[in-house]
Amino acid sequence: xxxxxIGVAATLALVGLAAAVGAQDKAGDVKDPQVGRAFRVPYRxxxxxxxxxxxxxxxxxxxxxxxxxxAPALYVATETAAKIGLKAPEKGFWTPVDSLEIEGGARLxxxxxxxxxxxxxxxxxxxxxxxxxxxxxLGFTILARFKLEIxxxxxxxxxxxxxxxxxxxPVPTDEDRKNPPAEMQLMxxxxxxxxxxxxxxxKQPEEQLAPRGFLGLEWAASAADPxxxxxxxxxxxxxxxxxxxxxxxxxxxxxxxxxxxxPAARDAVAGLRRDQAVELVVKRGGEExxxxxxxxxxx
Amino acid sequence: MNDERTEDRRPPLRPLLALTTAALAGATIWLGPAPAEEPxxxxxxPARARFSMLPSNxxxxxxxxxxxxxYRLIFDxxxxxxLLSNKAAEGSGAVDAKAPRSFLFSxxxxxxxxxxxxxxxxxxxxPVVVFDHPALGVLSDVxxxxxxxxxxxxxxxxxxxxxxxxxxxxxxAPVDFEVRDLMKDLPDRIAGPKVARSRVLAPGGxxxxxxxxxxxxxxxxxVAAVAPGSPAALAGLAAGDVLTAIDGRWTTSAHDxxxxxxxxxxxxxxxxxxxxxxxxxxxxxxxADGA
Numbered sequence: 001x002x003x004x005x006i007g008v009a010a011t012l013a014l015v016g017l018a019a020a021v022g023a024q025d026k027a028g029d030v031k032d033p034q035v036g037r038a039f040r041v042p043y044r045x046x047x048x049x050x051x052x053x054x055x056x057x058x059x060x061x062x063x064x065x066x067x068x069x070x071a072p073a074l075y076v077a078t079e080t081a082a083k084i085g086l087k088a089p090e091k092g093f094w095t096p097v098d099s100l101e102i103e104g105g106a107r108l109x110x111x112x113x114x115x116x117x118x119x120x121x122x123x124x125x126x127x128x129x130x131x132x133x134x135x136x137x138l139g140f141t142i143l144a145r146f147k148l149e150i151x152x153x154x155x156x157x158x159x160x161x162x163x164x165x166x167x168x169x170p171v172p173t174d175e176d177r178k179n180p181p182a183e184m185q186l187m188x189x190x191x192x193x194x195x196x197x198x199x200x201x202x203k204q205p206e207e208q209l210a211p212r213g214f215l216g217l218e219w220a221a222s223a224a225d226p227x228x229x230x231x232x233x234x235x236x237x238x239x240x241x242x243x244x245x246x247x248x249x250x251x252x253x254x255x256x257x258x259x260x261x262x263p264a265a266r267d268a269v270a271g272l273r274r275d276q277a278v279e280l281v282v283k284r285g286g287e288e289x290x291x292x293x294x295x296x297x298x299x
Numbered sequence: 300m301n302d303e304r305t306e307d308r309r310p311p312l313r314p315l316l317a318l319t320t321a322a323l324a325g326a327t328i329w330l331g332p333a334p335a336e337e338p339x340x341x342x343x344x345p346a347r348a349r350f351s352m353l354p355s356n357x358x359x360x361x362x363x364x365x366x367x368x369x370y371r372l373i374f375d376x377x378x379x380x381x382l383l384s385n386k387a388a389e390g391s392g393a394v395d396a397k398a399p400r401s402f403l404f405s406x407x408x409x410x411x412x413x414x415x416x417x418x419x420x421x422x423x424x425x426p427v428v429v430f431d432h433p434a435l436g437v438l439s440d441v442x443x444x445x446x447x448x449x450x451x452x453x454x455x456x457x458x459x460x461x462x463x464x465x466x467x468x469x470x471x472a473p474v475d476f477e478v479r480d481l482m483k484d485l486p487d488r489i490a491g492p493k494v495a496r497s498r499v500l501a502p503g504g505x506x507x508x509x510x511x512x513x514x515x516x517x518x519x520x521x522v523a524a525v526a527p528g529s530p531a532a533l534a535g536l537a538a539g540d541v542l543t544a545i546d547g548r549w550t551t552s553a554h555d556x557x558x559x560x561x562x563x564x565x566x567x568x569x570x571x572x573x574x575x576x577x578x579x580x581x582x583x584x585x586x587a588d589g590a
Contacts, residue, residue: 104548105547137377
């Protein structure tokens with residue numbers, strides 16, 4: 001009787017209690033080795049201030065998933081599910097997932113996914129976010145297994161695995177009913193915040209990414225003058241070697257930009273593209289030499 | 300047919316309502332004093348706030364707005380804005396009760412909350428958008444208690460925010476991040492040219508690698524060549540290795556490799572995972588300062 005009551009309460013609201021009950025039920029189970037570990041999770045912040053992380057599901061991917069505490073569960077878009085080979089069961093609400101890996105090292109086994117296209121996804125994808133389609137949503141049942149740390153001044157979040165398995169949201173009692181229960185529909189209803197913006201912003205083009213061009217130079221601050229950048233090594237057969245740069249040269253200018261320290265040197269080449277011609281002015285034996293290089297491929 | 304479905308769904312909501320009210324009453328005691336009564340965080344300590352969970356698995360914070368309240372606000376990592384209902388915005392004085400409303404969701408537009416307190420955190424000048432979000436109306440009806448708004452990105456981006464679902468606790472430590480105002484950017488975005496932006500992915504240092512093709516099915520990127528004597532060569536990388544992760548970031552495309560290398564500063568040793576002859580290997584590469 002008491003158990004029954006706790007079961008109902010836990011499902012509905014009392015998450016803390018649910019954890020306690022869960023722990024008792026699983027006293028014999030081996031603790032997940034990832035419990036207590038902190039993972040540094042790379043993320044992308046979209047133009048619409050949403051967080052995307054990359055996941056692999058059943059070894060397939062990577063896919064871009066939205067981090068959304070306003071979503072009740074793990075959602076996998078139907079197209080994504082098809083790519084993974086996930087098949088929604090004939091009966092029941094959830095689709096079992098063997099493994100969910102989150103970029104940065106976190107891994108969950110045997111989790112439940114809902115294969116569906118909630119309109120957050122439809123809306124967000126209508127935005128045409130740069131370089132990314134959104135393939136699913138990490139919601140409460142996944143996020144609550146971690147202590148989440150979010151700091152926009154860092155390029156990664158920190159997710160620390162808790163010894164805690166949150167309860168699944170309530171599902172329809174009728175096994176073959178396909179519609180989500182009212183509680184889940186309520187959560188999904190927050191989606192129009194994104195979709196409303198989508199309709200205002202319209203589709204954005206994808207960002208074009210170009211790998212930086214390669215020179216094959218190693219440099220360091222000169223021992224004689226810390227503001228001077230001295231070439232330490234030129235990699236054999238590299239664009240810099242072909243241009244005639246030699247170890248011991250001081251790098252004075254890159255395409256007319258003065259180099260007065262290591263940060264300036266890094267900045268001067270940061271936008272260099274593959275096959276781009278670049279003028280390197282070096283000082284060798286007190287004499288300035290202008291050398292022409294063509295950036296190659298590599299890093 | 301439709302009627303039948305509505306009929307089906309009604310029963311779970313009634314016990315839900317009753318139990319929720321009970322649970323929330325419990326939560327009120329458990330959450331401790333109202334935010335206004337709590338002392339501020341100690342020096343160097345992050346501010347703390349307890350949250351409670353709704354039956355819909357939303358986190359709810361009790362907030363004092365301009366000294367009024369408490370108001371019940373959903374904390375949502377997926378919400379790009381911070382939103383207040385008309386009632387909460389008027390009650391807290393964030394908007395003038397006489398301010399005009401648009402016909403759509405009674406939209407009042409942007410406003411500012413002078414002071415927002417949750418737990419022992421005091422935030423000043425919080426930009427909010429005032430409108431009656433239909434979902435909040437539905438939630439409030441089901442819960443029998445008003446949900447007054449959503450705390451989103453424009454608030455939590457100011458802090459190193461932690462969320463602990465096990466303890467039902469959040470912490471907030473201020474960080475120096477300039478929050479991009481989505482609503483202010485909107486007109487530019489609508490009017491702006493829909494031209495693809497272009498960006499160069501610059502590695503932090505010199506590795507001495509040339510990449511080959513990406514392997515199919517996201518399995519990694521093959522190394523085409525390693526420059527003799529380069530940091531990559533010194534670390535033991537060889538042509539033919541398939542890079543799978545650099546510094547904890549997956550490398551399934553050349554862009555991934557450059558993006559991962561971009562966050563490895565010269566001189567810092569970065570873990571590299573690769574596959575050689577079908578076996579996983581782990582190396583450490585210390586890129587040199589250079590290009």
